[in-house]
């Protein structure tokens with residue numbers, strides 16, 4: 001497996017692959033890889049002969065006071081995991097190369113895709129995400145890129161950017177990978193104390209309670225959201241940041257569910273912020 005660091009290398013790699021008739025898949029990550037990330041690499045491998053994993057803790061998607069400085073990192077372990085999954089290249093650029101002092105462009109998605117959920121709670125976050133993903137697409141020139149349903153709003157934003165800017169990349173969304181007790185895998189789970197970790201499966205249980213109401217015929221958002229919220233209340237260390245029902249396409253708030261919806265939750269355990277979501281009906285991915 002190649003380890004690429006300079007901005008010129010991944011494009012050269014992709015063009016050499018395509019000259020041989022090989023498709024190139026991309027899996028963007030911030031590293032500290034877990035089984036969720038590895039499932040994306042496997043999905044990319046199914047769709048492309050060559051797979052490039054990017055590892056970049058993107059400073060522009062972190063707000064002031066967020067965890068940029070303490071975000072967990074272990075390059076050697078990540079390199080070994082990528083290689084074991086059959087990735088062909090790991091691209092890990094430096095922040096000073098991605099964002100030289102002269103860098104002044106932001107890709108900004110406006111409207112309901114970014115006005116609610118994490119977009120409301122983390123101002124500037126999705127502009128940072130859209131900017132770095134656009135740059136990674138331009139640098140790596142993939143045919144297909146794989147993202148996780150875990151970050152459902154991110155996936156929706158990236159699909160919009162790709163369509164609006166006519167980027168020649170197919171976007172694939174892969175299902176959420178969970179621990180045995182239901183907690184969605186996340187690099188941030190390592191922040192949790194043993195007590196917080198024990199209570200963290202409450203996110204998934206709250207979404208399951210909502211899905212059960214939905215299956216029973218309930219279509220009023222307020223009723224479903226309140227039931228899910230009260231579930232979170234059973235975990236004394238959990239503080240709800242948001243619990244919102246939105247249209248699965250536009251991410252605009254919905255009062256009565258008439259089409260596919262997304263129930264998304266963000267919860268603080270101490271300083272650690274966890275997110276999770278389910279589609280209603282619960283049929284997998286966006």
Ligand code: AMP
Nearest residue numbers: 029030031036147148150151176177185
């Ligand atoms: P991150 O390194 O957290 O920025 O995530 C990189 C990619 O992995 C994103 O597309 C995430 O949605 C995806 N991802 C993170 N956690 C999971 C998970 N538990 N299951 C599936 N995909 C995930």
